[in-house]
Amino acid sequence: MKVLVNGEERRVDDGATVAALLDALELAPGRRGVAVAVDAEVVPRSGWGERRLSDGSQVEVLTAIQGG
Amino acid sequence: MLKIADRTFSSRLLLGTGGFASLEVMGEALRASGAEMCTVALRRVDPEQRGSILDVLADVIALPNTAGCFTARDAILTAQLAREAFETDWVKLEVIGDDRTLLPDAPGLLEAAEALVDDGFTVLPYTTDDPVLARRLEDVGCAAVMPLGSPIGSGMGICNPYNLSLIVEQAGVPVILDAGVGTASDAALAMELGCDAVLCASAISRAREPVAMARAIRYAVQAGALAREAGRIPRRLYAEASTPEVGLPEFGA
Numbered sequence: 001m002k003v004l005v006n007g008e009e010r011r012v013d014d015g016a017t018v019a020a021l022l023d024a025l026e027l028a029p030g031r032r033g034v035a036v037a038v039d040a041e042v043v044p045r046s047g048w049g050e051r052r053l054s055d056g057s058q059v060e061v062l063t064a065i066q067g068g
Numbered sequence: 069m070l071k072i073a074d075r076t077f078s079s080r081l082l083l084g085t086g087g088f089a090s091l092e093v094m095g096e097a098l099r100a101s102g103a104e105m106c107t108v109a110l111r112r113v114d115p116e117q118r119g120s121i122l123d124v125l126a127d128v129i130a131l132p133n134t135a136g137c138f139t140a141r142d143a144i145l146t147a148q149l150a151r152e153a154f155e156t157d158w159v160k161l162e163v164i165g166d167d168r169t170l171l172p173d174a175p176g177l178l179e180a181a182e183a184l185v186d187d188g189f190t191v192l193p194y195t196t197d198d199p200v201l202a203r204r205l206e207d208v209g210c211a212a213v214m215p216l217g218s219p220i221g222s223g224m225g226i227c228n229p230y231n232l233s234l235i236v237e238q239a240g241v242p243v244i245l246d247a248g249v250g251t252a253s254d255a256a257l258a259m260e261l262g263c264d265a266v267l268c269a270s271a272i273s274r275a276r277e278p279v280a281m282a283r284a285i286r287y288a289v290q291a292g293a294l295a296r297e298a299g300r301i302p303r304r305l306y307a308e309a310s311t312p313e314v315g316l317p318e319f320g321a
Contacts, residue, residue: 025113033154034113035150061112063153064109064120066109067107068084
């Protein structure tokens with residue numbers, strides 16, 4: 001299936017979890033300073049292993065940058 | 069000591085981390101500034117990025133902002149994501165109403181502030197210098213108010229010292245001047261007007277010598293706070309001689 005990660009289309013296994021996606025992006029779970037939203041909803045770090053993506057899911061993977 | 073919510077700070081200067089040429093310069097400026105709390109932003113991960121800003125900020129408190137949000141909804145969602153990313157329920161709340169001046173959107177700001185306070189956040193809102201809005205933000209439970217001196221990055225200093233004084237006079241929470249500082253004297257003036265702290269980004273990060281400016285503003289904040297405590301003399305239209313007239317010699321015509 002295809003999901004949209006930070007605006008880019010990515011192919012992932014059907015029913016892939018947020019954690020699996022982060023692994024594929026080489027963003028290990030537990031990595032400090034990362035937050036994930038799926039379809040405009042926050043997925044808490046503790047839920048990365050369970051939260052499954054579906055075809056067309058819009059995923060935002062965010063981290064700290066300079067600002068403000 | 070500066071006290072915001074349940075935290076105390078010995079520095080009254082907060083550093084905004086935007087605009088530095090590199091993380092190295094930022095780290096040096098941070099040390100020179102003596103700041104104990106720094107703002108950070110949340111953006112899409114860049115796989116090419118080497119080194120995290122959080123490593124440079126390891127010894128200080130990272131205060132996530134909601135910069136770039138134009139609606140209460142986006143700001144709330146960004147704050148919730150920041151809570152996950154940084155494991156803090158503190159947020160510098162920005163809801164912007166205009167992309168040219170980056171001035172706050174008052175209704176959106178108030179709506180987001182109220183929602184975030186209800187959600188357990190410690191909210192530090194970036195606001196206009198409107199004393200009524202500042203009071204409303206305090207009323208909904210914000211832990212501080214952060215009025216602008218002038219627009220973000222404009223370096224125009226404090227455009228309306230009168231409003232800022234009114235905010236200070238009525239506030240029951242710390243007042244942090246946010247935005248507009250162009251150089252050290254602006255920061256000193258903010259403190260002389262009674263602000264509890266100053267947040268500075270561009271004035272330091274975009275100075276020709278950011279590390280030197282960080283030091284200058286650090287001492288300006290301290291000088292301003294001391295002057296506030298010492299009490300300035302009233303302004304007068306005419307001179308008042310400081311040298312006594314008694315004993316003045318007469319030299320004849």
